[in-house]
Amino acid sequence: MSDVFADLVGQDEAVVELRRAAAAAAAVLRAGAADRAPALITAGPASGAEFAGPAGGAEFAGPAGGAEFAEVDGGAAVDGVDPAAGMTHAWIFTGPPGSGRSVAARAFAAALQCVHGTGCGECPGCRTTMGGTHADVRLVVPEGLSIGVGEMRALVLRAASTPSGGRWQVVVIEDADRLTEAAGNALLKAIEEPPPRTVFLLCAPSTHPDDISVTIRSRCRVVPLRQPPADAVAEVLVRRDGIAPDVAQWAAAAAQGHVGRARRLARDPEARKRREAVLAVPRRLTGVGAAFDAASALIEAAEAEAEASVTEADTTERAALETALGAGGTGRGAAGAMRGAAGQLKELEKRQKSRATRAQRDALDRALVDLAGFYRDALTMALRAPVAPVHTDTAALAGAGAQKWDAEGSLRRLEAVLACRAAIEANVKPRIAVEAMMLALWKG
Numbered sequence: 001m002s003d004v005f006a007d008l009v010g011q012d013e014a015v016v017e018l019r020r021a022a023a024a025a026a027a028v029l030r031a032g033a034a035d036r037a038p039a040l041i042t043a044g045p046a047s048g049a050e051f052a053g054p055a056g057g058a059e060f061a062g063p064a065g066g067a068e069f070a071e072v073d074g075g076a077a078v079d080g081v082d083p084a085a086g087m088t089h090a091w092i093f094t095g096p097p098g099s100g101r102s103v104a105a106r107a108f109a110a111a112l113q114c115v116h117g118t119g120c121g122e123c124p125g126c127r128t129t130m131g132g133t134h135a136d137v138r139l140v141v142p143e144g145l146s147i148g149v150g151e152m153r154a155l156v157l158r159a160a161s162t163p164s165g166g167r168w169q170v171v172v173i174e175d176a177d178r179l180t181e182a183a184g185n186a187l188l189k190a191i192e193e194p195p196p197r198t199v200f201l202l203c204a205p206s207t208h209p210d211d212i213s214v215t216i217r218s219r220c221r222v223v224p225l226r227q228p229p230a231d232a233v234a235e236v237l238v239r240r241d242g243i244a245p246d247v248a249q250w251a252a253a254a255a256q257g258h259v260g261r262a263r264r265l266a267r268d269p270e271a272r273k274r275r276e277a278v279l280a281v282p283r284r285l286t287g288v289g290a291a292f293d294a295a296s297a298l299i300e301a302a303e304a305e306a307e308a309s310v311t312e313a314d315t316t317e318r319a320a321l322e323t324a325l326g327a328g329g330t331g332r333g334a335a336g337a338m339r340g341a342a343g344q345l346k347e348l349e350k351r352q353k354s355r356a357t358r359a360q361r362d363a364l365d366r367a368l369v370d371l372a373g374f375y376r377d378a379l380t381m382a383l384r385a386p387v388a389p390v391h392t393d394t395a396a397l398a399g400a401g402a403q404k405w406d407a408e409g410s411l412r413r414l415e416a417v418l419a420c421r422a423a424i425e426a427n428v429k430p431r432i433a434v435e436a437m438m439l440a441l442w443k444g
């Protein structure tokens with residue numbers, strides 16, 4: 001009943017476009033199959049080639065029979081699919097965090113692997129893709145702050161192989177804005193001369209040159225996603241996660257359109273506690289000392305949250321590597337093996353440190369988004385704008401702030417939070433950026 005696009009909340013236009021493209025892609029495969037084995041499909045004039053000896057056979061088995069996208073039009077016409085909505089080799093899904101960029105990319109990947117070509121959600125192609133086990137779908141989820149050239153080259157190489165399931169090789173790159181320049185160039189080469197059955201799905205916040213290089217952008221079709229409305233987010237929390245409607249409504253508003261965050265707030269008491277601590281910040285800013293204390297508290301809370309999220313994975317990985325390297329061995333050669341192993345352990349530690357840094361940044365950014373929501377509430381109240389508050393539970397406090405600061409003071413504070421986010425994004429040391437923000441919030 002619910003297909004692979006069901007969880008893509010509030011993105012009706014994008015879903016229509018992706019369904020069309022999936023249908024066109026399926027038509028390409030059918031056209032390709034018909035070209036390669038005409039005798040199997042119909043006994044028309046083409047079947048004469050069957051008797052024309054090896055030369056004729058080779059003609060159909062050759063590259064000309066491959067499913068090039070140039071055939072989209074022909075295949076599409078046969079199936080009554082709009083040729084203009086045809087398939088493309090490279091896509092970029094853009095939108096604010098939580099809008100569902102990676103959800104959209106995965107759903108589209110599933111629709112491409114779907115045996116019905118629709119993303120039915122039921123067939124093995126859909127299920128294995130959504131479960132992350134499809135042999136022809138590679139998912140790149142950067143754990144550190146960037147995606148390196150080595151990783152990208154290996155990926156491009158594997159993506160060029162023939163799909164084992166007979167449909168498409170799909171490469172999903174989450175956070176494509178984290179590609180290093182060299183990695184971007186490696187990817188660009190693959191996108192410029194794509195193997196006939198390979199599809200690249202990139203996710204990035206926007207198509208701004210800071211996020212994605214102009215040359216990559218120019219080779220991709222862009223699917224813009226928007227911040228889903230709170231009602232749509234609440235609806236999916238109720239339907240899919242079985243969350244009570246009033247809790248879902250509150251969480252959807254508090255998460256400001258971020259679906260994953262809304263689900264966490266609705267389900268995880270720790271996440272709710274951390275949010276409450278962040279929203280207590282405006283009340284606590286009573287002086288310079290208090291501002292610095294608040295900055296420390298915010299940074300330390302982000303560190304603690306990040307540590308909780310990566311510690312388990314770190315321990316498991318280290319244990320697995322040590323087992324693979326034969327740690328604890330006492331036989332001849334064990335000491336030498338351990339010396340070589342030290343290099344691999346160091347490499348693992350480096351990767352884990354990079355992942356921890358990323359987790360800290362993400363946790364801090366979530367806190368800043370919550371804080372921005374509070375000052376946005378104060379601003380809309382000062383302006384008497386007819387919009388619902390982001391944080392219903394601190395609306396009274398925001399109202400008091402609105403009276404005290406007026407619209408101008410509320411706006412300055414909101415801008416201080418946004419400036420802090422931008423500074424951290426631009427690699428300013430988080431503690432320095434947060435301290436500057438707290439002082440600005442206190443002074444106004």
Ligand SMILES: [Zn+2]
Nearest residue numbers: 114120123126
């Ligand atoms: Zn399916």
